[in-house]
Amino acid sequence: MLGSILASGLAAGAIYALVGVTYNTMFSTSRVMSFTSGQLAMLGGVFGSMFMLKLGLPVIAGFVLTLVGCAIIGIITEFVAVRPVLKNLDQHLYVLSTLALALMIQQVAAIKWGTEPQPFPKLIGWGSGVWDEKFWLPVVACAATVIGLEYLYRRTLVGRAFLAIAEDNFAARALGLPERNLRIASYALAGVIGGIAGFSGGELLLAFFANGALLNFYGFVPVAIGGLGNNRGAIIGGIALGLFQQAANFLVGGIFSSVAVFTLFIVVLLAAPRGLFGSATARRV
């Protein structure tokens, strides 16, 4: 049983962590938390299943097209729900605009794709039991994404520009960084990360429209635990959440695991509103 807990916990945790990183990637360049994060991961599964099972494309082509599709949705998020409300960020209208867009995505998926969970194809076919690919694929995808992001942020000019904007938007603009284009790029990147989460977790979560809302919540918990904008915190928080949830799932049963996760979320937020790895509160007066 320990093996099952570890395998499914790490797999679910990796997916949650990736959705958390999706939140953070959008947040870093725009200071906006978007309800489309979980929907992107849902689309990763739906697109993957659509391209490979419905249209019969090979895995590589299906993977690339899925990521392209998710990147486009990410960019649409920026244009439709983020850019128009950035002017007065303090009114928090983004909560509503991104919620509206997320609902639209979910509804279109429900109507065009169907409201029943649909199968996701086997991608490679290695391993069985607790070593089944549906368990290790998300973990590998998460590790690869982390390494890729580290490379991007530390070794490339674009990545450093992302960091500069995340650190201090005004200073970065004063230095002449193309803030708007970088923001669009970061939303495309967030789309890709969300797509990877959904695609790698497709065999575990299936292609199901309601995954969007679920992942919105389970992906936000690591962000809340790890502190907003902190990718390391999101990864640790995501893995911890996955293990915690699956342990509760195996030990006390399904409903109590969701109650436990919800309680954990509320307790962490009330005890440390900025997250366990977050920074101090801003000045009010």
Added chain:
Amino acid sequence: MTSVTVTPPRSEPSAFRAVLPQLVPFLCVFAVAMILPFVSNDYWALIGTRAAIYWVLVSGLNLVVGFAGHLAIGYVALLTLGAYTTSVLVAGNVMPAVPVFAALPIAAVVGAVFGVVVGLPALRLRTFYFAMSTLGFATIVTQIALAWQSVTGGGIGIAGPEFPAPFNTAWGYYYLCIGLAAVSTWISANIAHSRFGRALVALRDAEVAAEATGISKPRMLIAIFLLAGALAAIAGGLFASLQTYITPDAFTFDLSVLFFIAILIGGRGSILGPLLGTIILTILPELAAPLAAWSTFLYAVLLLVIVLVIPGGIAALLDFRNRRPLPSNRAILPRPAALGDIVRKRAGGKTLSLRGIALSFGNVRAIDGLDLDVAPGRIHGLIGPNGSGKTTTLNVISGYYAAKGGTMTLGDDALPPGMPALRAARGIARTFQTPRVIGEASVLQNVMIGGTIEGEASFVEALLSLPRHHRDERMLAAKARGLLGVVGLETLADVRADRLQHSELRFIEIARALMLDPDFLLLDEPAAGLSADEIDRLAALIKAICARGTGVLLVEHHADLIFAICDQITVLNLGRILAAGTAAEIRSHKEVVSAYLGA
């Protein structure tokens, strides 16, 4: 109708006339609801009943979302809870069966308790975080309903409660729901138009200022979460009966979306707007079959359009009064002489003393061993270069910062560090460097907020519109009008505050602070942005306030104003006292002149 309260009455007949234009739309909606049975069929009875039930929930949720500004997007959870509680109690599959009219109040109590549980995170979390926590709650309630088969019937479901005659026909039940909807409207309107409703809006738009007037955020929020939870659970019970049979599938997240979006489409801070929003959103999917399948998509599009194009919602579209232009050549003409009729004269005696106050931010010593005495009936000036710790001192006194060292006393009593919401009760009022007023409320309402803690009626009394509540409202409105006269803004009393000029906002803040009849008034750069004439009038006003026995602590950069009216002056530099004494002493103080005033 974006405004938070109807203008409270000075005498009864005129009160009725003032309220009437705002009542008419509600009476029209009610009249249409009453006529509906005679002009339509059972199909419309179902839709009408559904709209009425939704409104019972939305009327309470509106106080949370529209007034308090908390984005509770998962309220379907409380509808579910109410539906199952009522059904289970009536079915008697857990304990002896209960008649439905007893089950509904029990469900309301359960709903109220869980309303607080769902709402509690709002005390610390805002916006997205709170939205997420309500979303999470909505997810787990459905899962529990599915899994707890012995009670809820799991996926198979449970029969909804049946109401006795005459409510067991389509139209009979319709009238019952319309009646309850009317009561909910009345209750939520009473709260919205009370000092509690104003306090909620104050916490939403000017939280810091609300704390300074003594509004306790936890108490306010818990009260409305109780109410909203109870109404949602009652709506749930009615919903279960309308459905005749409930399964977890009946409570989709789409319902939450409908409730939430009805309020935003209606416009925040309004009751009529969300009412119309609820009716529109309930009817819309019925107009055409494709609309029904795509209803959530449609709601989402509406939400996006509202957010991006008309953030004020229907209420802003209907708010004709605030589109009339204001006179452009208006002047603020305070009448300090009238102060005596309104503000209680202070016996005086207590002195506000600071001894050795110290506070650091990181390695910066913002205040370093400050001694200060503000005596009643005197004006104490606090001056110094930028960053010398003047505003920080005010913030320590009003409790926004807790000093790391030193003591504060008020007369013989110690003034505890921190706890800004307790300052108003101790007679300390203040204004802010950047005026913190509620843009969406009228000038009069902004001033009335200053007197929130003076009200005597409890939340329940306000909810039921009992006499004590009316007495409070009359007292607060009369006093606020009087004080607007004192600061010279009475002609603008009914105008939305965000339409005013900066200098007028400064005087509103002073009027709001005076609502407390303060022993001590802390003014943070009240003359900044005022014209020379206005500064002279401000000086006369401050002197008059002081003459009533109030001690004034004045932070200012206008040296002329300081030297003209202050009895005592303390000069700060880098958090330390550079000099202290009378105006004449400071004016000739060598270091002050070289460091700050200039030769």
